């Protein structure tokens with residue numbers, strides 16, 4: 040035992056000294072002109088960890104005496120008699136009391152006198168002797184009521200665990216109340232003490248009867264229950280999906296309507312010079328939409344545009360509640376710092392080639408070089424315009440082709456006609 | 463040392479089971495002494511006996527004084543039966559008639575050596591001590607002949623079955639203090655110790671040993687008496703049934719090894735060609751015990767338990783196992799090797815020899831044909847033998863609802879007969895069916911030694927704990943309060 044104790048702390052230092060010698064040999068490890076911290080950030084030099092197995096340190100000649108062990112008798116204060124048992128102990132160990140005697144802890148279940156019993160504890164159902172028997176068992180089994188109920192054998196009585204618990208706890212409460220002579224009965228300290236011994240027998244019996252029913256289920260019942268549970272989960276998930284879809288739909292609608300309302304309100308405000316109309320406008324938008332589907336109002340307010348509008352004054356519950364699901368992915372703040380240029384609206388892959396080509400034509404780089412706010416916004420607008428332009432061009436091309444085809448056909452038809460009339 | 467809370471006081475731990483006796487020092491992980499608990503017993507004349515006892519008890523040089531004291535003690539506490547008074551023994555011998563006395567042969571080699579007219583006896587019946595004379599001699603043998611210790615110097619820790627009666631426990635304390643002069647004594651229940659050896663204070667212990675199978679709930683180190691069941695369908699019962707099955711299916715009478723002088727090879731299923739020894743005056747109990755030994759070997763080699771519901775057709779296609787009996791007779795064992803152990807799970811269907819008595823909780827149950835009609839067996843007249851999963855389930859159901867989940871998740875299987883391959887799987891499978899929706903977890907020691915010695919091991923651990931030493935019944939306490947103190951102190 041002693042040797043392993045000696046070894047453990049010694050092997051650790053030897054390893055560390057080995058590694059440090061290696062690092063010293065490769066000096067300097069970082070270029071002198073770069074600060075050490077920066078160098079570490081760049082990555083630094085790979086650490087070389089060489090563990091050289093060191094030879095076991097020679098055991099130092101130990102001039103202390105080997106511990107003496109003696110076969111000695113002992114008594115324990117945990118016992119009521121003076122039984123002497125023998126064991127091996129170190130000769131210098133203190134023989135005053137047995138090492139394990141303090142582990143002998145007893146639960147104090149309380150004592151009462153005859154007088155106290157007559158004063159407070161009388162009960163029609165319980166005799167004095169039976170109460171004493173119960174308290175004895177509680178003491179003996181350290182209040183393990185499962186065991187107490189199992190071993191309870193009082194002549195001509197059969198008691199359930201609930202009976203026993205009720206009696207025990209009521210005895211404790213009555214004693215506490217009876218002994219509490221100083222101070223009022225509603226003293227908080229006393230009430231706290233009493234609460235420890237609160238026991239509701241009826242509720243306990245009810246609880247156990249439920250457990251019993253649960254325990255007695257047959258295999259078929261358990262299976263049915265499991266199947267039902269799975270079915271319920273499935274329904275639940277379905278519903279979630281439906282609400283999610285409907286919300287997405289409503290959001291679209293909402294965005295559209297709010298846009299409209301906003302424009303109206305803006306126009307009105309411009310006319311009357313009262314910005315408060317905005318709030319009424321959104322409120323009515325929410326009301327309006329609620330007719331369409333019974334989705335909580337805050338969902339309506341969560342369109343991308345409502346971020347700029349003060350929350351509806353007639354809908355206090357909605358204030359400050361913005362459903363994260365209602366936010367456009369662009370409006371959602373990514374956590375931490377981010378690069379602004381990454382927030383530029385992405386272009387559809389099928390279109391990106393054409394957009395890039397157009398940008399190139401305009402001598403604009405594919406990404407803003409200096410991505411300040413205005414530049415990004417401008418770039419976004421440009422990109423959107425290009426897209427619109429391309430879209431229009433495509434449309435125009437198509438129309439042109441149609442026209443061409445139509446004229447060709449017309450010419451053909453006219454030609455036929457001409458030839459026909461020519462005949 | 464202190465970290466493990468261990469403190470050895472050189473206690474002795476003795477576990478006398480239905481088929482094996484295990485004895486050794488507390489704090490060790492296997493018993494020093496493992497001998498069969500069946501002993502040879504024959505009547506000898508006085509001087510013959512004294513000649514042999516000297517050799518047996520040579521290590522006990524100063525044994526005279528306590529012995530004399532013992533004789534007095536037995537005479538004074540004459541409350542016990544007259545049989546004990548008659549057996550006022552101070553030695554291995556028991557006076558029967560003038561001039562003769564009983565001599566016991568204990569230990570594997572001693573008891574299985576053929577001697578004319580030597581009977582084989584066991585001290586226990588349904589796990590309860592029925593023959594104190596043998597019981598005492600077993601202790602004697604363990605202490606003086608095998609462990610070679612002086613019991614006066616060592617605290618003694620003994621195991622008992624959960625259903626041991628108060629009066630038998632009192633007798634045991636008397637034996638320890640009056641006859642063996644132990645300084646301290648403690649007796650603890652098998653299931654508690656088994657649970658302890660598996661590191662569980664709470665659990666359901668199913669012990670399927672040699673003579674009894676028992677299911678007992680343990681809560682926080684205390685046995686819960688309500689609901690405990692025990693039944694005599696265990697290893698020995700299975701072996702008896704195999705004997706009957708061999709007779710019925712193969713017309714084979716098992717010839718024990720002691721009768722075979724020489725054997726010669728024969729084909730499978732052919733009658734044995736063996737030269738038998740002439741052993742006149744063999745006691746029937748000796749011959750039977752030797753037959754059982756042969757069967758035990760057969761059983762432990764080939765028998766197996768179906769992992770799921772017993773399905774004859776599925777088991778028929780499983781590989782056969784060859785086995786050769788001591789006289790050279792050999793056979794390929796097919797589905798038969800599954801049929802008999804199945805008794806442990808479906809006793810009412812698979813018992814071959816229905817004349818054997820089955821006792822449930824010490825009372826005989828009927829095996830007649832009309833069983834199996836009413837499943838729930840309301841009256842005690844129609845009590846049926848129980849399969850092991852039933853025993854477990856019934857025992858747990860008898861406990862408080864709040865404790866049940868703990869018991870289900872700590873089912874401890876122990877005892878030699880749980881070593882049948884497939885046993886643990888089958889118990890698990892059946893319990894899933896009986897208690898659906900419960901989390902069932904079966905804890906079994908992986909190695910065979912721990913399953914055979916689980917009880918002893920628990921005793922060994924417990925009695926070497928520092929905090930245990932306050933629990934011993936000391937000799938002084940015994941003298942002050944009498945033998946009944948055991949029922950107070952050893953709960």
Ligand SMILES: Nc1ncnc2c1ncn2[C@@H]1O[C@H](COP(=O)(O)OP(=O)(O)OP(=O)(O)O)[C@@H](O)[C@H]1O
Nearest residue numbers: 479480481482671672673674697877878879881882
């Ligand atoms: N590998 C095995 N397969 C099947 N059975 C076995 C095996 N090993 C031992 N047994 C059986 O186990 C029984 C002995 O078990 P154990 O040692 O647990 O009994 P015990 O504790 O002395 O008896 P009990 O618990 O009934 O008082 C014997 O009947 C023996 O045939």
Ligand SMILES: [Mg+2]
Nearest residue numbers: 479480671877
């Ligand atoms: Mg056993």
